[in-house]
Amino acid sequence: MGMTMTQKILAAHAGLDYVSEGQLISAKLDLVLGNDITTPVAVNEFEKAGFDKVFNKDSIAIVLDHFVPNKDIKAAEQSKTCRQFANCQCISHFYDVGKMGIEHALLPEQGVVTAGDCVIGADSHTCTYGALGAFSTGVGSTDMAAGMATGMAWFKVPSAIRFNLTGKLPYNCSGKDVILSIIGNIGVDGALYKSMEFSGDGVQNLSIDDRLCICNMAIEAGAKNGIFPVDEITQAYMTNRCERKPVVFEADKDAKYDKVYEIDLSKIKPTVSCPHLPENTRNAEELHDITIDQVVIGSCTNGRMEDMEAAYKILNGKTVAQNTRCIIIPATMQIYRDCIERGYVTAFIDAGAVVSTPTCGPCLGGYMGILAAGERCVSTTNRNFVGRMGHTESEVYLSSPFTAAASALTGFITEYKEVQ
Amino acid sequence: MNTQGKVFKYKDNVDTDVIIPARYLNTPVAAELALHCMEDIDKDFVKNVKEGDLIVAGWNFGCGSSREHAPLVIKTCGVSCVIAKSFARIFYRNAINIGLPILECEEAAEEISAGDEVSVNFDTGEINNKTTGKIYTAQPFPPFIQNIIKKGGLLASLKEADNE
Numbered sequence: 001m002g003m004t005m006t007q008k009i010l011a012a013h014a015g016l017d018y019v020s021e022g023q024l025i026s027a028k029l030d031l032v033l034g035n036d037i038t039t040p041v042a043v044n045e046f047e048k049a050g051f052d053k054v055f056n057k058d059s060i061a062i063v064l065d066h067f068v069p070n071k072d073i074k075a076a077e078q079s080k081t082c083r084q085f086a087n088c089q090c091i092s093h094f095y096d097v098g099k100m101g102i103e104h105a106l107l108p109e110q111g112v113v114t115a116g117d118c119v120i121g122a123d124s125h126t127c128t129y130g131a132l133g134a135f136s137t138g139v140g141s142t143d144m145a146a147g148m149a150t151g152m153a154w155f156k157v158p159s160a161i162r163f164n165l166t167g168k169l170p171y172n173c174s175g176k177d178v179i180l181s182i183i184g185n186i187g188v189d190g191a192l193y194k195s196m197e198f199s200g201d202g203v204q205n206l207s208i209d210d211r212l213c214i215c216n217m218a219i220e221a222g223a224k225n226g227i228f229p230v231d232e233i234t235q236a237y238m239t240n241r242c243e244r245k246p247v248v249f250e251a252d253k254d255a256k257y258d259k260v261y262e263i264d265l266s267k268i269k270p271t272v273s274c275p276h277l278p279e280n281t282r283n284a285e286e287l288h289d290i291t292i293d294q295v296v297i298g299s300c301t302n303g304r305m306e307d308m309e310a311a312y313k314i315l316n317g318k319t320v321a322q323n324t325r326c327i328i329i330p331a332t333m334q335i336y337r338d339c340i341e342r343g344y345v346t347a348f349i350d351a352g353a354v355v356s357t358p359t360c361g362p363c364l365g366g367y368m369g370i371l372a373a374g375e376r377c378v379s380t381t382n383r384n385f386v387g388r389m390g391h392t393e394s395e396v397y398l399s400s401p402f403t404a405a406a407s408a409l410t411g412f413i414t415e416y417k418e419v420q
Numbered sequence: 421m422n423t424q425g426k427v428f429k430y431k432d433n434v435d436t437d438v439i440i441p442a443r444y445l446n447t448p449v450a451a452e453l454a455l456h457c458m459e460d461i462d463k464d465f466v467k468n469v470k471e472g473d474l475i476v477a478g479w480n481f482g483c484g485s486s487r488e489h490a491p492l493v494i495k496t497c498g499v500s501c502v503i504a505k506s507f508a509r510i511f512y513r514n515a516i517n518i519g520l521p522i523l524e525c526e527e528a529a530e531e532i533s534a535g536d537e538v539s540v541n542f543d544t545g546e547i548n549n550k551t552t553g554k555i556y557t558a559q560p561f562p563p564f565i566q567n568i569i570k571k572g573g574l575l576a577s578l579k580e581a582d583n584e
C-alpha cells in the first residue's frame with residue numbers, strides 16, 4: 001500500500017523505506033522552534049536534565065512574539081531567559097524586537113523552513129509550514145527541549161484525511177473562509193491525530209498566503225499537520241528565499257485516506273466562527289444583528305501581506321464605525337515596512353484604525369486590545385475559546401480579513417460585498 | 421501504581437485557554453500558574469481540589485494551544501489522573517512528557533459523575549467507580565510510552581539512553 005505525503009516525509013526522516021499508520025518512529029529534525037512563552041520552560045527542562053549544548057545551532061529558531069515588546073516585568077524576564085539562552089548557545093535563528101515577527105509568518109518569509117522539512121515547534125500553529133510541503137507539527141516545551149538536545153523527536157505515524165480542491169474562490173473569500181468552513185463541517189476534533197492533506201486542481205488557484213492560512217488552522221480541527229503539494233507557486237515562493245534546498249515529496253497514487261472530502265472553492269461563502277468554538281460556523285450574511293466593539297486584523301493566521309492588502313482595499317478612504325476600535329497588526333517587520341512604503345499605514349490611520357508593530361498581542365488575550373465583559377470582537381485570528389481575548393464574558397468571532405475590515409466600517413458583522 | 425480521589429467532571433472540548441488562561445502565561449513558575457487552573461470554567465476548582473483527585477471529561481480534552489503549562493498546572497494542583505473520551509494530540513504528548521497520567525475511556529468518561537470516588541490502577545488500566553461499584557478498563561499505553569513514563573518523563577528517558 002502507498003504512503004501519504006506526510007508518511008513519506010516521516011519515513012525519509014526516520015531513515016526508513018516505508019512507514020505505516022500507527023507506527024512509532026524516531027525522526028531527524030530539520031528545525032526546532034520555540035517562542036517567548038514556551039522557550040523558557042524548555043530551557044529550564046534542558047538545563048535540569050543536564051544538557052549543556054544544543055545539537056545544532058543552525059537548526060533551532062527562537063522567536064519572541066507573544067508578549068514583545070515586553071508587556072510587563074514578568075514577560076520581560078521570560079524574554080531575558082530566551083535571550084541569554086540564544087546568545088550563550090549562539091542560536092543563529094534568534095529573532096528579537098526589531099527583527100522579529102509572529103513566528104509562523106516569519107519563518108516561511110525568511111526562508112528558514114522549506115519543502116520536505118521535518119519541523120517541530122513548541123507552538124500549536126507550527127502546522128502552518130505544511131503550506132510549503134513540509135511536515136511540521138506543534139509540540140510542548142519538553143519535546144522542544146529534547147529536540148534541541150538531540151535533533152530527534154518521536155512520532156506516531158498519522159493516517160490522513162484528503163481534501164480534494166477544485167475551482168476558484170470568489171473574489172470576496174480567502175483561504176480563511178476555506179478552512180473555517182472545513183472546520184465547521186468536520187468539527188474541532190474532526191481530524192484528531194490525523195494529517196489533513198490538500199490536493200486537486202483547485203490548489204493552483206490558492207496563493208501561498210492562502211495555503212499558509214489554511215494549514216495554520218489544521219490544529220483547530222485537531223490535526224497533527226496540514227500539508228499542500230509542492231507546485232510551481234511553491235517553487236517560485238521558495239526560490240532565492242529558502243536557506244536549505246527544498247525536497248519535494250508526493251503522495252503515492254495508491255495512498256490510503258480515512259476519508260476524502262470534495263471541496264469546490266467556487267462555492268465557498270464568507271464564513272464566520274461564532275463563540276466559543278471554531279466549529280460554530282455561520283455564513284457572514286446571516287450575522288447582521290451581531291454588533292461589535294472591536295476588530296482585530298493580524299496574527300499568524302491573517303497578518304500577511306495579502307491580508308493587509310484586503311484590509312487596505314476595504315478601509316482606504318473610508319471611516320471605521322463610531323464605537324468600533326480597529327486594530328491592525330502586520331505579522332512581521334518586513335510586512336510592517338511594506339505597509340508603510342505602500343501607504344497602507346497612513347490609509348489605516350486616516351480611516352481611524354491603529355497599527356501596531358508585530359506581536360501576537362490580542363490574539364491570545366495578552367495585551368494590545370483586551371476585551372471587557374460583554375464586548376464583542378471580529379478577529380482574523382484562529383481561536384474563539386472562552387476568555388481567549390479577555391474577559392470570560394467577551395466574545396470573539398473569527399473571520400477573513402475581508403469580513404473583518406468590512407465589519408469595522410459598519411460596526412456589525414458584514415461581508416465585503418456589502419461595503420463595496 | 422494506584423490512585424484514588426474525588427471526581428471533577430467537565431464537558432467536551434475543554435481547551436488549554438480555560439485550563440490555564442494565556443493572560444497568566446507571563447511566568448513559567450508552576451505553583452504561581454496553578455492558582456488559576458480551570459478558573460474560566462470553574463472558579464472554585466483550585467479551592468476545592470485535593471491531592472489525588474481526578475478530572476473526568478468528554479471528547480478532545482486539552483484542545484488548543486501547545487502550552488505545556490496546561491498539564492503542568494493540573495498536575496501541580498494535585499490531580500492524579502485525567503480520564504477523557506479523547507485527548508487533543510499535543511496535550512496527550514505533553515501529559516506523557518511531564519508525567520501526568522491520562523487515560524482514554526469513553527464509557528467511564530460518560531458514566532462517572534462529579535463527586536464520585538474513583539480509583540485507578542495504572543498498570544492494568546482498571547478504573548473503579550467506588551460510588552457506583554462499576555469497573556471499567558481503559559487502553560493501557562503502548563510499551564514505548566510506558567518506558568517514557570517509567571523513566572520519569574521524556575528528558576530523563578533520553579538522558580538514560582545517552583549513558584547506556
Ligand code: SF4
Nearest residue numbers: 102299300360363364
Ligand atoms: S498569533 Fe496567536 S495563534 Fe499565532 S502564534 Fe501568536 S498567539 Fe499563537
